[in-house]
Amino acid sequence: MGIFSWIILGLIAGALAKLILPGKQGGGIIVTIILGIVGAFLGGWIGSIIPGLHAGIDEISFGTIITSVIGAIIVLLIYGFVAGRRR
Numbered sequence: 001m002g003i004f005s006w007i008i009l010g011l012i013a014g015a016l017a018k019l020i021l022p023g024k025q026g027g028g029i030i031v032t033i034i035l036g037i038v039g040a041f042l043g044g045w046i047g048s049i050i051p052g053l054h055a056g057i058d059e060i061s062f063g064t065i066i067t068s069v070i071g072a073i074i075v076l077l078i079y080g081f082v083a084g085r086r087r
Contacts, residue, residue: 006044009060009068010037016065017072035079036072043071 014036047067 005060006040007037009064010040010072012036012065013040013043013068013072016069017076020069021073021076031079032076035075036068039070039072039075040068041071042075043067043069046071 011033014032014034017036017039018032044064044067047064
């Protein structure tokens with residue numbers, strides 16, 4: 001899957017992660033989109049190291065969306081923890 005597909009998937013994953021994990025992470029929609037893209041890459045990396053999932057990482061499917069959303073949730077949690085410490 002190309003970089004453009006991961007960016008589009010990141011937009012979707014960021015929005016879904018924000019719906020699943022609402023809160024006051026701050027930053028607004030732009031930061032959520034960026035964190036979603038980073039989370040999609042993280043989810044893709046996690047999916048590539050899990051045995052049996054590597055074959056499905058090359059196209060957008062239900063599995064890639066799930067791993068991207070999980071990655072975006074992880075990134076949002078880390079961002080919320082770091083941003084919370086600054087206050």
